[in-house]
Amino acid sequence: MADRALSLSAAGLAAALFALLLAPLVALGLSFDGLTLGAAEAAALRFTLWQAMLSALISVGLAVPVARALARRRFRGRGVLISTLGAPFILPVIVAVLGLLAVFGRAGWVNSSLGALGLPEFTIYGLQGVVLAHVFFNMPLAVRMVLQGWQAIPAERFRLAQSLGFSPADTLRHLEWPMLRAVLPGAALVIFVICLTSFAVALTLGGGPRATTIELAIYQALRFDFDLPTAARLALLQFALCAAAYLLATRLTLPSSFGAGQGRAGGPPAPGGWRRGVDAVAIALAGLFIALPLLAVVLAGLPGLGDLPVQVWQAAGRSLAVAGASTALCISAALLLALAAARGRGWPALAATLPLAASSLVLGTGLFLLLQPYVRPSSLALPVTVVINAALALPFAFRILAPEARSLYSDYNRLSRSLGMTPWARARWVVLPRLSRPLGFAAGLVAALSMGDLGVIALFAGEAEATLPLLVQRLMGAYRMETAASAALLLVALSFALFWAFDQWGRRHAAI
Amino acid sequence: MNRLFPAAALALLTTAAQAQTPVLNVLTYDSFTSEWGPGPAIETAFEAVCACDLVFSAVGDGAELLARVQLEGAKSEASVVLGLDTNLTAQAAATGLFAPHGQTGGNDLPVPFDDPIFLPYDWGYFAFVYDNTKLATPPTSFEALAASDLKIVIQDPRSSTPGLGLLLWVKAAYGDRAPEIWAALADNILTVTPGWSEAYGMFTAGEADMVLSYTTSPAYHLIAEEDAGKSAAAFDEGHYMQVEVAGKLAAAPQPELADQFLAFMATDAFQSVIPTTNWMYPAHMPEAGLPEGFAQMITPAKALLLSADEAQAARKNALDEWLTALSR
Numbered sequence: 001m002a003d004r005a006l007s008l009s010a011a012g013l014a015a016a017l018f019a020l021l022l023a024p025l026v027a028l029g030l031s032f033d034g035l036t037l038g039a040a041e042a043a044a045l046r047f048t049l050w051q052a053m054l055s056a057l058i059s060v061g062l063a064v065p066v067a068r069a070l071a072r073r074r075f076r077g078r079g080v081l082i083s084t085l086g087a088p089f090i091l092p093v094i095v096a097v098l099g100l101l102a103v104f105g106r107a108g109w110v111n112s113s114l115g116a117l118g119l120p121e122f123t124i125y126g127l128q129g130v131v132l133a134h135v136f137f138n139m140p141l142a143v144r145m146v147l148q149g150w151q152a153i154p155a156e157r158f159r160l161a162q163s164l165g166f167s168p169a170d171t172l173r174h175l176e177w178p179m180l181r182a183v184l185p186g187a188a189l190v191i192f193v194i195c196l197t198s199f200a201v202a203l204t205l206g207g208g209p210r211a212t213t214i215e216l217a218i219y220q221a222l223r224f225d226f227d228l229p230t231a232a233r234l235a236l237l238q239f240a241l242c243a244a245a246y247l248l249a250t251r252l253t254l255p256s257s258f259g260a261g262q263g264r265a266g267g268p269p270a271p272g273g274w275r276r277g278v279d280a281v282a283i284a285l286a287g288l289f290i291a292l293p294l295l296a297v298v299l300a301g302l303p304g305l306g307d308l309p310v311q312v313w314q315a316a317g318r319s320l321a322v323a324g325a326s327t328a329l330c331i332s333a334a335l336l337l338a339l340a341a342a343r344g345r346g347w348p349a350l351a352a353t354l355p356l357a358a359s360s361l362v363l364g365t366g367l368f369l370l371l372q373p374y375v376r377p378s379s380l381a382l383p384v385t386v387v388i389n390a391a392l393a394l395p396f397a398f399r400i401l402a403p404e405a406r407s408l409y410s411d412y413n414r415l416s417r418s419l420g421m422t423p424w425a426r427a428r429w430v431v432l433p434r435l436s437r438p439l440g441f442a443a444g445l446v447a448a449l450s451m452g453d454l455g456v457i458a459l460f461a462g463e464a465e466a467t468l469p470l471l472v473q474r475l476m477g478a479y480r481m482e483t484a485a486s487a488a489l490l491l492v493a494l495s496f497a498l499f500w501a502f503d504q505w506g507r508r509h510a511a512i
Numbered sequence: 513m514n515r516l517f518p519a520a521a522l523a524l525l526t527t528a529a530q531a532q533t534p535v536l537n538v539l540t541y542d543s544f545t546s547e548w549g550p551g552p553a554i555e556t557a558f559e560a561v562c563a564c565d566l567v568f569s570a571v572g573d574g575a576e577l578l579a580r581v582q583l584e585g586a587k588s589e590a591s592v593v594l595g596l597d598t599n600l601t602a603q604a605a606a607t608g609l610f611a612p613h614g615q616t617g618g619n620d621l622p623v624p625f626d627d628p629i630f631l632p633y634d635w636g637y638f639a640f641v642y643d644n645t646k647l648a649t650p651p652t653s654f655e656a657l658a659a660s661d662l663k664i665v666i667q668d669p670r671s672s673t674p675g676l677g678l679l680l681w682v683k684a685a686y687g688d689r690a691p692e693i694w695a696a697l698a699d700n701i702l703t704v705t706p707g708w709s710e711a712y713g714m715f716t717a718g719e720a721d722m723v724l725s726y727t728t729s730p731a732y733h734l735i736a737e738e739d740a741g742k743s744a745a746a747f748d749e750g751h752y753m754q755v756e757v758a759g760k761l762a763a764a765p766q767p768e769l770a771d772q773f774l775a776f777m778a779t780d781a782f783q784s785v786i787p788t789t790n791w792m793y794p795a796h797m798p799e800a801g802l803p804e805g806f807a808q809m810i811t812p813a814k815a816l817l818l819s820a821d822e823a824q825a826a827r828k829n830a831l832d833e834w835l836t837a838l839s840r
Contacts, residue, residue: 107718208704220670223575476709477543479732
C-alpha cells in the first residue's frame with residue numbers, strides 16, 4: 001500500500017519536473033526543423049564537451065585518494081576539513097573566480113612565489129584554467145560523495161577482511177573497488193553535467209572566444225539576437241547531452257550491496273608505512289588547494305565588513321528565507337525520488353538528473369513568457385526563485401540520498417516488513433536514523449546553493465526583491481568592488497553557516 | 513483563471529487601491545535603479561512634480577533590456593524604457609514597439625544627435641583605464657597597445673554592451689583594417705569576460721594592466737574614493753561614444769506621464785544626478801556645470817560614433833572578424 005502511494009507521488013513529481021524543464025522550451029518556440037548546428041555552434045559544442053569531460057575525470061580521479069585518506073585517518077581538524085569541502089561549491093561564480101585569480105592569476109600568490117624562485121610563470125588563462133576552476137568547485141563535492149561511499153561499507157566487512165588476512169590490494173579489490181564502481185560514475189556524471197552549462201567561468205578563465213560554451217551561445221541568442229527558438233534548440237541540446245551522459249553512467253554503475261551491518265562507523269583500517277605518508281600528502285594538498293582561494297575571498301571581504309549598507313542585510317534576510325523554503329521543497333522531493341529509485345526503477349534518477357543541464361536563463365525566460373499573461377512577474381520573483389532553486393539543486397540532493405536509500409531498502413526492507421512496521425514507524429526508526437547523515441549533507445548543500453543562485457531572480461526581481469547575490473552584482477555594477485567583496489563574504493559566510501548547521505545535524509543524528 | 517493564480521487577483525487589488533495616484537512604470541537596467549545609481553534621487557525629484565508614483569523595474573543591462581522589451585511586447589506595464597544605447601536602437605526601433613518622443617530642444621552631445629524615437633540622457637567615451645601608479649606612459653593608440661606587452665581585459669561583445677562598443681570602436685576607427693588590429697591585439701588580451709563588472713573587478717584586483725571602461729571611470733575613484741591613481745588612456749584614433757537613450761513605448765499605459773518624464777529628463781533635477789551616480793556625462797549640461805574632478809578626465813581629440821543603422825549593419829560582420837581573430 002505504502003509502496004504504491006510512494007510510487008504514485010514520485011511519478012507525479014517526476015512528471016511535474018519534466019514539465020517545469022520542458023515547458024519553457026516550448027514557450028520559447030522550440031521547433032524541430034533545422035536541428036543542425038552551425039560551425040560556431042559545433043565549435044562551442046566540442047569545447048563544451050571536452051572541458052566538461054576533463055573536469056569530471058580529473059575531479060573524480062583526485063577525489064579518490066583524498067576521500068580514502070579522509071576515510072581511514074583520524075586527525076585534529078578532520079571534521080572542519082570535511083565541512084570546508086562543501087565551501088567551494090557554494091561560492092558565487094564571480095567571487096570564486098576572483099579568489100582563484102588571487103592565488104593562480106598573473107599577480108597571484110603562486111606566480112609571485114614562482115617569480116621569487118626564478119621559475120617561469122604559470123598562466124591560468126586557457127583550458128587549464130577552466131579545468132582548474134571546475135576541479136576547485138567540484139572535486140571537494142566528489143570527495144564528499146566518495147567519502148560517504150567508504151563510510152557506507154559496514155565496519156564488519158573490514159574486520160572480516162582483516163581477520164581473513166586481506167592485503168590492502170585484496171581489500172581494494174573486494175571491498176573498495178565495488179563501492180567505487182557504485183559511486184564514481186554518478187559523481188562523474190553530476191560534475192560533467194554541471195560543467196556542461198558553465199559559462200562565466202569558462203569564458204573568463206578560458207581566455208577568450210576559443211572558450212565558448214553552449215551556454216554562452218544561449219545567452220547571446222536570448223539577449224542580443226532575441227532569437228528565442230535558437231536558445232530553445234541549444235537548451236534542448238544540453239538536455240540531450242545530459243540524458244546521454246546519464247545513460248552512459250548508468251551502464252558503468254555497478255549496484256553494490258554489502259548487506260546490513262550493525263551501523264557502526266569505523267571506516268577502513270589505516271595501514272601504516274608509506275601509505276601513511278601518501279595519505280598525509282593527499283590531505284595536505286587538497287586542503288591547500290581548497291583553502292587558499294577561500295582565504296583570498298575572506299581577505300578581500302574583511303576590510304569593508306563593518307560598514308555594509310543596510311540593503312545588504314535586508315537582502316541577506318530575503319536570501320535566507322528563500323534558501324529555507326527551497327531546502328524544504330527540494331529535500332522532500334529528493335527523498336521521495338530517492339526512495340522510489342531504491343525500488344529499482346530508473347526514471348526517478350533521470351528526472352532528478354535533468355535539472356542539472358537546465359540553463360537557468362532559458363528556464364527563467366520561458367517561465368516569464370508563460371506567467372506573464374496571468375500575473376505580474378515581479379510579484380512572483382521570490383516564489384519562482386524558490387521553485388527554480390529547489391529544482392536546480394535537486395540533482396545534488398538526489399545523488400547524495402540515492403545510494404544510501406538503495407542500500408537501506410535492500411538491507412532492511414524485508415526485516416521491516418516481517419516486523420509489520422507501519423510506514424510512520426519505519427520512517428522514524430529505520431529511514432531517518434539511517435539517512436540522517438546524507439539528509440543533513442544534502443540539506444546543507446541545497447540551502448547553500450539556494451543562497452548563491454542568481455540566474456533566475458535577476459529576470460524577475462524588481463527593486464524590492466533583491467537577494468544577496470543580486471545585490472553583490474549591483475554593487476559591482478556601481479564600481480563598489482570593495483563593498484561587493486564584503487557583501488560576497490557575508491554571502492559566503494551565511495551559506496557556509498547554513499551548510500555547516502545542516503551537515504552537523506545530520507552527522508550528530510547519524511545511526512545511533 | 514484567477515482561482516489558479518491568486519497572485520494575479522492580489523495584483524489587481526493592489527492596482528485598484530492605488531488607482532487615485534497614477535503609476536508611471538519605467539523599465540531600466542540594474543545599475544541605474546540600484547541604491548548607488550541615479551534612480552532613487554530621480555524618483556524623488558520626479559514624484560515631487562508629477563503627482564504620480566514613479567516605479568523603476570530593472571533588468572541586467574542594456575542588451576537584456578531590449579530583450580525584455582521584446583519579451584513583454586505590447587503587454588508591458590512600462591511606459592518608458594530607459595538605458596538602451598545607440599548600438600541597439602536600430603534593433604529596438606525595428607520592433608515597432610516604440611513611439612516617437614515628440615520632444616524638441618536639442619542636447620549637449622559633442623556630436624550631432626537627433627533621433628525621432630530615442631532621446632539621449634547621458635553619454636560617455638569608451639576608454640582603457642589603467643593604474644597610473646604602475647604604468648607611467650600608457651599607449652596612445654590601438655597599434656601602440658598591440659605593440660606593447662600590456663595585458664588588457666575586455667568584455668565579450670556577445671554578452672555585454674561595452675564589449676559591443678569596443679567592437680564598433682575598432683571598426684569605426686580602422687574600417688577594413690579591423691581584423692588586422694584584432695589579430696595584433698590577440699596576445700594583449702588577457703581574457704574576455706561576460707560583463708563589465710567581472711572585467712573591472714579583475715582590473716581593480718591587479719590582475720590586468722588595463723580594462724575596457726569609460727573615460728569617466730577615474731572620476732569615480734577620484735570623487736568617491738579620493739584615489740587619483742586611475743586614469744584613462746587617450747587614443748589618437750579617437751574614442752567611440754556610448755550614448756544612452758530612453759524611449760516611449762507605443763502601448764504605454766501612461767502616455768502623458770511618459771511624455772512628462774521624457775521632458776523631465778532634460779532638466780537639471782535629472783541631469784545633475786547623472787555624473788556622480790551613473791559616472792557618465794549628462795546629455796544636457798546642468799547650470800552648475802560638472803562636479804569637480806570631471807575636469808581632470810581626458811577629452812578625446814575625436815569622438816567616434818556610428819549611426820544606429822550603421823552600427824546595426826556593421827555588427828554581424830565585425831563580430832565574425834573578432835571571433836576569427838581571437839579564436840586562432
